[in-house]
Amino acid sequence: xxxxxxxxxxxDNNGGSCVAIAGADYCVIAADTRMSTGYNILxxxxxxxxxLADKCVxxxxxxxxxxxxxxxxxxARHLIYQxxxxxxxxxxxxxxxxxxxxxxxxxxxxxxxxxxGGLDNEGKGCVFTYDAVxxxxxxxxxxxxxxxxxxxxxxDNQLKSPSPLxxxxxxxxxxxxxxxxxxxxxxVFASASERDIYTGDKVEIVVVNAAGIRREYMELRKD
Amino acid sequence: MASKxxxxxxxxxxxxxxxxxxxxxxxxxxxALKYKDGILMAADMGGSYGSTLRYKNVERMKAIxxxxxxxxxxxxxxxxxxxxxxDDLILYDNMWDDGNSLGPKEVHNYxxxxxxxxxxxxxxxxxxxxxxxxxxxxxxxxxxxxxxxNFEDDHVATGFGNHLARPILRQEWHENLSFEDGVRLLxxxxxxxxxxxxxxxxxxxxxxITEEGMTISQPYSLKTYWEFSxxxxxxxxxxxxx
Numbered sequence: 495x496x497x498x499x500x501x502x503x504x505x506d507n508n509g510g511s512c513v514a515i516a517g518a519d520y521c522v523i524a525a526d527t528r529m530s531t532g533y534n535i536l537x538x539x540x541x542x543x544x545x546l547a548d549k550c551v552x553x554x555x556x557x558x559x560x561x562x563x564x565x566x567x568x569x570a571r572h573l574i575y576q577x578x579x580x581x582x583x584x585x586x587x588x589x590x591x592x593x594x595x596x597x598x599x600x601x602x603x604x605x606x607x608x609x610x611g612g613l614d615n616e617g618k619g620c621v622f623t624y625d626a627v628x629x630x631x632x633x634x635x636x637x638x639x640x641x642x643x644x645x646x647x648x649x650d651n652q653l654k655s656p657s658p659l660x661x662x663x664x665x666x667x668x669x670x671x672x673x674x675x676x677x678x679x680x681x682v683f684a685s686a687s688e689r690d691i692y693t694g695d696k697v698e699i700v701v702v703n704a705a706g707i708r709r710e711y712m713e714l715r716k717d
Numbered sequence: 718m719a720s721k722x723x724x725x726x727x728x729x730x731x732x733x734x735x736x737x738x739x740x741x742x743x744x745x746x747x748x749a750l751k752y753k754d755g756i757l758m759a760a761d762m763g764g765s766y767g768s769t770l771r772y773k774n775v776e777r778m779k780a781i782x783x784x785x786x787x788x789x790x791x792x793x794x795x796x797x798x799x800x801x802x803x804d805d806l807i808l809y810d811n812m813w814d815d816g817n818s819l820g821p822k823e824v825h826n827y828x829x830x831x832x833x834x835x836x837x838x839x840x841x842x843x844x845x846x847x848x849x850x851x852x853x854x855x856x857x858x859x860x861x862x863x864x865x866x867n868f869e870d871d872h873v874a875t876g877f878g879n880h881l882a883r884p885i886l887r888q889e890w891h892e893n894l895s896f897e898d899g900v901r902l903l904x905x906x907x908x909x910x911x912x913x914x915x916x917x918x919x920x921x922x923x924x925x926i927t928e929e930g931m932t933i934s935q936p937y938s939l940k941t942y943w944e945f946s947x948x949x950x951x952x953x954x955x956x957x958x959x
Contacts, residue, residue, distance in 0.1 A: 559829075
């Protein structure tokens, strides 16, 4: 009698795409609001974006239950940090914390594909991109999730960022202004919705700059 | 040489029988929607044992505290276990005797953590839960799956309800439904499920939760229509060898 195999999976993919773009004095973080499972849409109005600190915002796609647990974990750790240091965590500090938190579950991972965006201590935009087990890199822009293969090449072409292959290494922050970057994000999600079944319904766009954090929405295809 | 494993070890083939591998007695879809005064929820009263309809008087919706209503599909015994956990939670809340009470949002959060933590231990509670309620005028309707996936929306369903009821609700639900319209919409969904879900039975209850409290209807059945001409002589036109 062979050992019974589990007929359920602890993971599911609830789909969706995330994007973050860093500028000289701003950062745009965006994600669609569709939550799916298999070929079904569970809800059209689910936010994948979480504000972790005053100038630090995370967008995550993948398995929603793990994403939620990860967000709660980081929010709790940030609260402790504030009690101990009497200040907000900077974006680079939160970036390291996220990496460590993900690697902590290296052998039963958070199925969560994250982009972290915000302003660094000098007020310059920064974006960090992650895989599910915590390897991360500071970049000028990034996209994760089901539409990332459709979105990344478009951003490579349109953002006018210096190539990461150039020497000496140049900061990959885009020379575009805030309004141009937001416009690009809208275009990119509209395009991704055409071909990726898991991306659509609405895109939630969060902009972090010196004035603070603001949010806007744009309708996308519902099919 | 016999290997020494302690009896309560989680290793070895005996250990797997301590974890849920598959459900035994199951309930089918739950459908719920927000309406003008609160939440309406519907579920049939069947408890299936595989393909046998073993139990026909199972109440799959229960009131939780003053402000919430829980409906469950999936393993019935796990639903009963969840009710015990919630009993303790509500008791603890009541014993403070401070005028505060857990609202539907709080109960939904508790259930999400419960389901997720069991999934982390590879021993899930095999249910899909629907949690609805209203507190201080704010309506709330959410759902949690057996692996912890959770969200809230204006209308939710579990199991087959996702495939058959949600599309109807997406088309016909609107803000501020009257009680009669809400019931009519739920009955429309439940009728489609009755026709097309083989584990559904024609004995259902509809529960309502408003600021005043929770009421659950007496079990009743839906009118169905089977007089389509194609059903009258089903084999006519089907050529066979005998």
